Amino acid sequence: MKFIRNVENFVFGAECLGCGQASGYLDPWLCPDCAEKLNRESKAVVSPGPDAYSLFPMRPLTRRLVHALKYKGISGVATYLVRHSSVVGGTMGAELALLPRPLHFVPVPLHRARFRERGYNQAEMIASALAVVTGGKVCKWLRRRSFVVSQTKLSKEERERNVAFAFEARLPRNLPGRGTVVVVDDVFTTGATTAACLDAFGRDFPLPLKVCTLLYDEPASVVADYAEDCQMEWDV
Structure with missing residues (x-):
């Protein structure tokens, strides 16, 4: 075979x-x-929250692409997805253009063991691609303090406990006095991981804090509505 x-x-x-x-x-x-x-998926309106952006909804196609990025060693998929998203000449690009510049893209860090397993940090690949197309910078201002088990099958409450206090800020002595910090990850599900990253910067952090992910794993009700709409289009 x-x-x-x-x-x-x-x-x-x-x-x-x-x-x-x-x-x-x-x-x-x-x-x-x-x-x-x-x-078509790049034109979908996805909104995890007022301070969070996602480039694509979680669909079978986008899920398979991110799976290839994370588990098949195809790091180039990060740049591919960013360049085929609405960040380039679309609505997301317009949204990011409204943020105070420069944009400091901060990837969610991997634990050393996970990094050795994959050979790269997919969040860093995404952050690099975003920096190229927006003129921003990649800033490794977060460090992972503890090893966190896979979040895939955890509930919202379990995810929050799993990543609580898992990150700490590692800021430069001469922190830029302007711009926006954008925490970057691959998938926004419950927001537990990125929320823990934002918490690491502290309440008195002087720059605006945002989140950007490749995918948004929407609530089940939204996914069901999408499937029903697709079926109606097929029936017509």
């Missing part, structure tokens, strides 16, 4: 990260159909 798959990849091209089908027309990660679907 593996031999057949290798032959198919040689003849038809590598597999699309979205649908898993072999294609000779990848861009380089998605086939034309999945690329068009991602373009």
Whole structure:
């Protein structure tokens, strides 16, 4: 079976990260159909909160792309998603343009053990891509103090306890006197991780604090409405 798959990849091209089908027309990660679907998703309005931004909703396609970023070692997906989001010439770009400049993108840090396992911090990859397209800077102003177990199957309360006091600020002596600090992570679910990061800066931190993630894992009710809308469009 593996031999057949290798032959198919040689003849038809590598597999699309979205649908898993072999294609000779990848861009380089998605086939034309999945690329068009991602373009539609980039126009969706997603709002985790008044001080938080997410570039895409959590959908099967975007979930698979972030999975490839985190667990398949394809770090280039971070730049790909940022460049195909509304940060570039879209609504998110307009939102970020309203923030006091410069933008200081602070990635959520990984514990050393997790970093050794993956070889890179996906939040740092995302922050770097955001800095390039907005003219901002990547600032490693947070340090992880404790190892946190995977949050995937934890409840909201468990997530909050899991990351409480897990981070501490590591600020430069000459802290910039202007601009906006944007804490960057891959997925916003309950907001527990990014909230713990914001808390690490303290109440008297002099710069505005925001959050930006690639995906927003919306409440189940929103996802159900989206599925129903898609079914209605299909029926029509």
